[in-house]
Amino acid sequence: MMRLRDTHATITIALVIGIAVLIAFLDIGTAPNAPVHVPDFVVSLVGKYLCYAMLALAVDLVWGYAGILTLGHAAFFALGGYAMGMYLMREIGARGVYANPILPDFMVFIGWKTLPWYWYGFNHLWLALIMVALVPGVLAFVFGFLTFRSRVSGVYLSIITQALTYALMLAFFRNDMGFGGNNGMTDFKDIAGFPIDARSTEVGLMLLSALVLAAEFLLARWIVRSRFGKVLVAVRDAESRTRFLGYRPESYKLFVFVLSAVMAGIGGALYVPQVGIINPSEFSPGNSIEAVIWVALGGRGTLSGAILGAVLVNYAKTWLTSALPGLWLFALGGLFIFVTLFLPRGIVGTIAAWFDRRRRPEARAQILAKEPSAEPEAVP
Amino acid sequence: MPRQVAEDLIGTVMPRTRGGERLRWLAGLLLVPGFILMFAFGQPARAADTSDPFAGLASPNFETIQNTVTALAASANPRARIVIAALADNRLFTWRWPRPDNGLFIKEQNGSFVDARTGKPIATPPFPVIRAVIVNDMVRSAISAAQGMLDLFSHSVAVRRQAAEALFEAADPDSLPLITRALAHETAPGVRALLTEAEAAARLKSPATPVAEQLAAIRLIGARDDLASRSMLASLSGASPPVAAAAAAAVKHIDRVLALWNILETVYYGLSLGSVLLLAAAGLAITFGVMGVINMAHGEIVMVGAYTTLVVQQLVAAFFPAIADWSLLLAIPAAFVVAGILGIIIEQTLIRFLYGRPLETLLATWGLSLILQQAVRSLFGPTNVDVTSPTWMSGAVQLGGLTLTLNRLWIIAFTAAVVGLLMLAFRVTRLGLAMRAVTQNRRMAAAMGIRTPIVDALTFGLGCGIAGIAGVALSQIDNVSPNLGQNYIIDSFMVVVFGGVGNLWGAVVAALILGIVNMVLEPVSGAVVAKIAVLVLLILFIQRRPRGLFPVKGRAVEA
Numbered sequence: 001m002m003r004l005r006d007t008h009a010t011i012t013i014a015l016v017i018g019i020a021v022l023i024a025f026l027d028i029g030t031a032p033n034a035p036v037h038v039p040d041f042v043v044s045l046v047g048k049y050l051c052y053a054m055l056a057l058a059v060d061l062v063w064g065y066a067g068i069l070t071l072g073h074a075a076f077f078a079l080g081g082y083a084m085g086m087y088l089m090r091e092i093g094a095r096g097v098y099a100n101p102i103l104p105d106f107m108v109f110i111g112w113k114t115l116p117w118y119w120y121g122f123n124h125l126w127l128a129l130i131m132v133a134l135v136p137g138v139l140a141f142v143f144g145f146l147t148f149r150s151r152v153s154g155v156y157l158s159i160i161t162q163a164l165t166y167a168l169m170l171a172f173f174r175n176d177m178g179f180g181g182n183n184g185m186t187d188f189k190d191i192a193g194f195p196i197d198a199r200s201t202e203v204g205l206m207l208l209s210a211l212v213l214a215a216e217f218l219l220a221r222w223i224v225r226s227r228f229g230k231v232l233v234a235v236r237d238a239e240s241r242t243r244f245l246g247y248r249p250e251s252y253k254l255f256v257f258v259l260s261a262v263m264a265g266i267g268g269a270l271y272v273p274q275v276g277i278i279n280p281s282e283f284s285p286g287n288s289i290e291a292v293i294w295v296a297l298g299g300r301g302t303l304s305g306a307i308l309g310a311v312l313v314n315y316a317k318t319w320l321t322s323a324l325p326g327l328w329l330f331a332l333g334g335l336f337i338f339v340t341l342f343l344p345r346g347i348v349g350t351i352a353a354w355f356d357r358r359r360r361p362e363a364r365a366q367i368l369a370k371e372p373s374a375e376p377e378a379v380p
Numbered sequence: 381m382p383r384q385v386a387e388d389l390i391g392t393v394m395p396r397t398r399g400g401e402r403l404r405w406l407a408g409l410l411l412v413p414g415f416i417l418m419f420a421f422g423q424p425a426r427a428a429d430t431s432d433p434f435a436g437l438a439s440p441n442f443e444t445i446q447n448t449v450t451a452l453a454a455s456a457n458p459r460a461r462i463v464i465a466a467l468a469d470n471r472l473f474t475w476r477w478p479r480p481d482n483g484l485f486i487k488e489q490n491g492s493f494v495d496a497r498t499g500k501p502i503a504t505p506p507f508p509v510i511r512a513v514i515v516n517d518m519v520r521s522a523i524s525a526a527q528g529m530l531d532l533f534s535h536s537v538a539v540r541r542q543a544a545e546a547l548f549e550a551a552d553p554d555s556l557p558l559i560t561r562a563l564a565h566e567t568a569p570g571v572r573a574l575l576t577e578a579e580a581a582a583r584l585k586s587p588a589t590p591v592a593e594q595l596a597a598i599r600l601i602g603a604r605d606d607l608a609s610r611s612m613l614a615s616l617s618g619a620s621p622p623v624a625a626a627a628a629a630a631v632k633h634i635d636r637v638l639a640l641w642n643i644l645e646t647v648y649y650g651l652s653l654g655s656v657l658l659l660a661a662a663g664l665a666i667t668f669g670v671m672g673v674i675n676m677a678h679g680e681i682v683m684v685g686a687y688t689t690l691v692v693q694q695l696v697a698a699f700f701p702a703i704a705d706w707s708l709l710l711a712i713p714a715a716f717v718v719a720g721i722l723g724i725i726i727e728q729t730l731i732r733f734l735y736g737r738p739l740e741t742l743l744a745t746w747g748l749s750l751i752l753q754q755a756v757r758s759l760f761g762p763t764n765v766d767v768t769s770p771t772w773m774s775g776a777v778q779l780g781g782l783t784l785t786l787n788r789l790w791i792i793a794f795t796a797a798v799v800g801l802l803m804l805a806f807r808v809t810r811l812g813l814a815m816r817a818v819t820q821n822r823r824m825a826a827a828m829g830i831r832t833p834i835v836d837a838l839t840f841g842l843g844c845g846i847a848g849i850a851g852v853a854l855s856q857i858d859n860v861s862p863n864l865g866q867n868y869i870i871d872s873f874m875v876v877v878f879g880g881v882g883n884l885w886g887a888v889v890a891a892l893i894l895g896i897v898n899m900v901l902e903p904v905s906g907a908v909v910a911k912i913a914v915l916v917l918l919i920l921f922i923q924r925r926p927r928g929l930f931p932v933k934g935r936a937v938e939a
Contacts, residue, residue, distance in 0.1 A: 069739045143919075150923040155674055155738045159873045160919050166870050167915040170908050285870065289676075289746050296743060329754035336747020340740045341733055 009221050012304040013214045016053075020046065020210030024203045040199055045318065047206035047274040049311045050213050054267030056294040056310035057213070057303060058260040061220050063292065064301030065229060066256050067236035069154075071288050072161035073264050075168050076136035078282035080265025082172075083135055085185040085278040086119060087128030088196070092189045105187070106180040116178045125192050132269040133262045140261030141254070148250035148257075153239070162285045169283035184279025191273050202274070209270045213307070216263050220303050223256070232256060290332070296339045299346025308348060433457055434497055437467065437513055438474040438482040445513065446522040453526030454558045461530045462486070463496050468523045472496060473510040485510065529555065532562040537571060544574035549608055551578075553586035577601060581612060594623050602630030605637040606781065641781035646899050652788040654895025655795035656857065658888060660868040661875035662799055663847030665887040667723075669876050670819050671839055673731055674742040677749035678872060679865025680756075681844045684722060685715035685851020686860045687756060690767050705770045711852050719848025720841040727840040732833070749865065757862040767855040791853050798849055803884055805842075815839050819882070874918050880928030890929055894918075 023046050026038040055077045062068040089104040098108040102115055121127040143164060147157060175181035194201040223229050234242045235249040243249050272278045281287075290313075298309025313335070320328045339346070345353060433455050436448030449467070452460040466472040466486040473485045473493070484496035485505060494501050515523065531543035544562075547555055559579045566572045580597035583589045589597070598616075601609045613634070616627035660682060667675045675681075689711040696707035730748065734741040773787045806812040814835045817825040826832045851864075858864065875894060879886030894914060901910035925931070 069742070071742075146920070146923045150926055152922055152926045155742070156877060156922060156926060158674075158739065158742060159877055160922055163870060163874060163915045163919055167912045167919075170912050170915075174908055286866075289743070293743060293747075326754070326758060329750045329757075333747040333750030333754070336750070337730065337744045340744040340747075341730070344740070 006221070006225075008304060009218065012217060012307065016050075016210055016214050016217070016307065020050070020207055024207055028199070028203060040202060043199075043202050043206050044274050047202070047209050048271060049314050050206065050209040051267045051271035051274065052291070052294070052314050053307040053310040054209075054213050054216055054270070055264050055291050056298070056306035057216055057220055058264035058267070059291050060295045060298075060300065060303055060306035061224070061260045061263070062253075062257055063295060064303070064306075065224050065232045065236060066253050067153075067239075068253060068257060069158045069292065070161045070257075071158045071285060071292065072163075072165035073260070073291055074287040075165035075283055076140060076261040076264040077268035077271070077287075077291075078168075078172075078278070078280075079136045079139065080132045080268030081272040081278040081282060082179060082185075082268075083122075083128055083131040083265070084269035084272045085188075086122040086131075086179075087125055088188040088191060088273060089185050090119070090123040091191065092187065095189055096187070104180070104185070106175075106183065106185070107178065110175055110181075112178075119178070129269070132265050136261040136265035136268075137258050140258045144254045144257040148253045151250070162288070165283050165288055166285050169280050169285075172280035172283060180279070182280070184277060186277040186279075188273065188276055196273055196276065205270065205274050209274070212266060212270060216266070217303060217307065220263070223259070224303065228252070228255075293332070293336050293339065295346075297335065297343070297346055299348035299350070299352075302346065302348040302352065305346050305348030309346065312347075432482065433460075434463060434484055435482045437463070437472065437484055437496075438478065440478075442516050442519055445515065446519045449519065449522040449526050453529040454555065459497060459499065460526075461533070462499070464523055464526050464530065466496070467513060467515065468520075468527065470512050470515075472513045473505070474513050476509050476511045484513075525550075529558055532558070532575075533565065537568045540566070540568065540571045541574060544571050544578055545608075548574060548578040548581050549612075551581035551585045551612060553582050553588075556582050556586070577604060577609075584612075584616070591620060591622055594619075595626050598623065598626045598630050602633060605634050607638070610634045610638070638781070645782055646903075647896060648782060648784065648788075650896030650899035651892065652792055652895070653898055654892035655792045656854070657871055657875050657895055658799065658891035659791070659795045659850040659853050660847075661872040661887055661891055662795075662802060662884075663843040663845070663850060664872045665876050665879070665884055666802075666843035666846065667840055668873070669879075669881045669883060669887065670815065671836065671843070672738065672881075673735075673840065674738050674745065675731075675843075676742055676746040676869065677726070677752060677865075678745075678844075678847055679867070679869035680749045680752035681719050681722065681847040681865070682851040682854060682868060683756060683860075683862065683865040684752065685719050685848030686767070686855040686864055687760060687765070687851075688715040688718045688848065689852045689855045690760075690765050690860060693767060705772065708770050708773075708852065708856075712849055715848035715852045716845040717848075719851070720845030723844025723847075724837050724841040726844070727837045731840060732836070735836075749869075753862045753865070760862070762862060764859040764861045767860050769856055773856060787856055791857065794853055798846065799884070799888060802846060806884070811835070811838060811842075815842075874915070876928075877922065878918055878928055880930040883928070883930045886928055886930035 023038055023043060026036055027040060027043050030037045055073060058076070059070060059073050062070055062073075092104065094101040096105040096108075098105050100108050103112060107115070122131075143161075147160065152160065171177055172179055172184075173182055179185070188196050190196050191201065191205075194204070224232065231242065231247055232252050234245075235247070235252050239249050268278075268282075291310075294309035294313050295306045296309070297305075297313060298307065299305025313332075316331065317328060320331055343350060433452055434448070436444045436451075439445060439448075449464060452464060463472065463484070463486070471487045473487060475483050485493045485502065486496050487493055491504075492501060493504050528543050528546045531539045532547070534540055534543070540562075547559060556579065559575055559582060563572065563575050563579065566575055577600055580600040584594055584597040584601070598613065601613060610631055613627040613631050616624055618624070619627065660679075663681065664675065664678050667673050667678065689708065692711040692714045693704075693707045696710060697704045726745075726748065730744055731741060734744060769787060773790055775786045777784045777786065777789065806816060814825070814830050815838075817828070817830055818832050818835045818839075822832055825835075854860075854864065854868070858867070871894075875887055875891045878894065879888070879890030897917070898910050898914050901913055904910075905913065922928075
């Protein structure tokens with residue numbers, strides 16, 4: 001049963017919302033020349049980090065608690081982003097370069113005369129929002145249903161998730177898919193009637209992202225601390241044993257995989273209006289693996305660690321790619337190696353273990369047993 | 381020489397200025413009568429009889445010129461070739477005002493003139509009395525046709541072969557005498573066969589040919605089994621019933637043969653793509669398949685092999701330019717050693733600490749791949765580098781209806797050699813034995829005195845060395861850039877997973893199947909869709925057979 005008082009969750013949510021509100025206040029509420037003023041671009045940047053944190057949270061849910069190392073989660077993120085991008089494209093209306101009220105510019109450019117059927121209804125925000133959840137969810141359901149039922153696990157699963165996102169990337173690069181091909185979608189004008197470049201819209205989107213992230217975190221936290229979550233951890237640590245106890249591991253995995261895909265899709269949907277572009281490179285396998293390292297750095301199986309890792313790594317990326325562009329890949333590569341070799345529990349995991357050990361030495365054994373084991377089920 | 385004196389005189393009196401040309405022309409006009417006399421004495425007058433095959437070229441009428449060119453081509457006149465070539469280059473001259481001898485002169489490269497009919501040098505005729513024989517498009521096409529025919533008598537077999545092929549495709553009954561004459565001279569058997577076919581084609585088009593001969597011609601042409609003969613026979617549908625029926629049957633036969641060649645070609649391309657995949661995956665089949673190490677930096681090891689090729693090539697070109705064309709052979713051991721040592725270093729400093737934790741290995745080696753990519757980018761620059769192909773790898777071999785490009789052929793052979801040697805190494809060498817023992821039962825192998833850590837390091841080094849060799853081959857067919865490895869990593873994993881982990885034969889079969897399936901799908905759906913389809917098929921396949929095509933059976937699987 002879950003406790004009503006949850007210090008860990010309270011701190012995380014307070015930090016996420018607190019920082020978001022603070023940034024918003026420092027942007028709008030202070031004079032541009034004040035020393036504490038935060039420029040507009042930082043607001044979008046923070047919004048972007050928050051969206052990445054949603055992706056990281058989704059990865060942590062499946063990797064940290066169900067033992068599914070997915071190397072294709074950015075695909076769900078990108079699909080959510082594309083659903084939102086389609087709505088934003090339709091919102092442009094006749095303000096595009098070709099001034100076609102129905103067709104987005106890129107379709108006019110490749111000579112299409114009518115809107116393809118799968119673009120119908122995307123002029124409504126509500127439909128786009130449904131699609132943001134539905135498309136990644138359905139894909140995850142179909143993929144997960146087939147995969148978990150045939151008990152593909154471990155490394156094989158990782159490799160085919162990677163193949164999935166790779167195949168999607170190749171597909172979205174094609175012009176005749178009707179999603180803008182190489183260039184993707186950009187030049188958005190407004191969202192739900194608000195001009196997309198306005199400061200108020202940017203701040204609003206950033207605050208919305210913080211709220212959604214907090215909500216996703218609470219949901220994930222609730223799930224992992226429920227009875228369901230306990231079974232999930234059992235599946236992670238000993239799938240066969242759990243199956244012999246009468247549970248159906250594939251159903252548990254499928255549920256959490258679909259939920260996680262939807263969470264990632266929502267993150268992508270909030271990401272697109274804040275960065276102003278979506279293109280097929282979001283599907284590239286490298287992005288998905290990067291999301292995994294955010295989680296690994298923050299702490300696998302801690303949820304709050306996923307948020308911390310995503311923000312830290314992306315902040316470092318923003319800073320390093322502008323300060324020392326040649327060094328970024330060295331740093332990221334080194335981070336992968338460092339974390340796997342020397343920080344297997346991640347930042348939050350290490351701190352939590354340290355606190356617990358100090359507070360309750362007698363509970364040490366128990367804590368260690370709760371740690372995500374390195375490799376739950378033997379993989380040949 | 382009075383003519384030259386006159387020419388000089390005109391040149392002195394009227395300097396070459398803009399308006400000078402016209403004045404010089406007028407001056408020439410005044411001198412004409414004298415020159416007529418001079419020429420009349422200088423050369424015997426030639427009667428403009430109809431037996432002169434060149435006479436028509438002197439005509440101002442384009443049609444006459446055209447007919448003359450065509451007739452010349454069909455004639456066996458030994459000068460025809462030279463005269464027509466001169467005509468094509470605007471070097472053929474005739475009298476400005478027709479004369480009975482229909483004089484024709486060719487201006488040589490050095491400016492001197494020869495008589496077109498005899499080839500004997502003549503005194504340079506003054507420009508006002510002669511003009512270049514001009515041509516229009518009709519004449520030009522006649523000239524190119526004529527040159528094609530005249531090529532039949534060229535000294536080069538290749539030129540004769542081409543000309544015979546052109547004659548076959550033209551299938552012109554009028555060229556029959558020409559073909560007969562060419563056949564009489566021809567000695568090369570290949571060209572003779574072509575000429576016989578051309579003769580048959582020309583006969584077929586002639587309405588005068590008896591039906592029996594037409595049928596024989598159809599048999600002869602039908603035996604060529606190519607597109608040219610197919611279209612020729614297909615055009616006979618309007619002929620007399622027995623001929624049309626025979627032609628239709630022959631077309632059907634050709635279609636079957638062409639379909640067969642088509643299949644063979646797809647198989648060849650599939651084999652070639654498959655061997656590239658196999659080469660890229662062979663190293664992974666050892667590190668992942670045999671050792672169970674997920675090496676995401678595998679693609680970057682391949683890239684290191686490709687860059688080693690570049691360095692070896694530049695070193696050889698700088699120090700031993702004489703053997704520059706063979707530097708690729710030196711690059712193979714060099715890449716093996718460089719990549720192998722790199723692999724051993726990676727194993728000792730990274731992989732060794734992560735045995736039994738495949739997912740962590742995956743993440744750490746991915747990080748390593750980023751570092752290697754960036755390192756190569758800093759050392760060699762981010763753009764494609766130029767690895768040249770040796771001359772012995774360019775060109776193609778014609779095999780029936782198949783054109784086999786040599787570089788693909790070399791890669792297929794090279795892959796077969798590498799994989800064959802690898803299998804042999806596993807079977808017969810002591811290290812191979814140790815590797816198999818450690819794979820099958822690590823503890824038992826250790827108990828038998830095998831030093832498993834060393835075997836692990838060497839196995840990983842071997843896998844990386846093979847990846848380096850793959851880099852040498854890939855440098856010949858793909859762009860060498862820091863991103864080279866990324867393009868192959870997913871394909872390589874697919875090959876290994878599809879074939880069944882721990883199984884080299886599985887990788888071979890998987891790579892060839894994937895290559896061929898890709899090539900079969902490509903013409904139907906386009907390259908990208910074919911690739912997507914292959915990936916989706918693979919994902920579905922793994923659902924059915926999670927352990928690949930040839931799973932390793934026994935206790936190892938359950939461990």
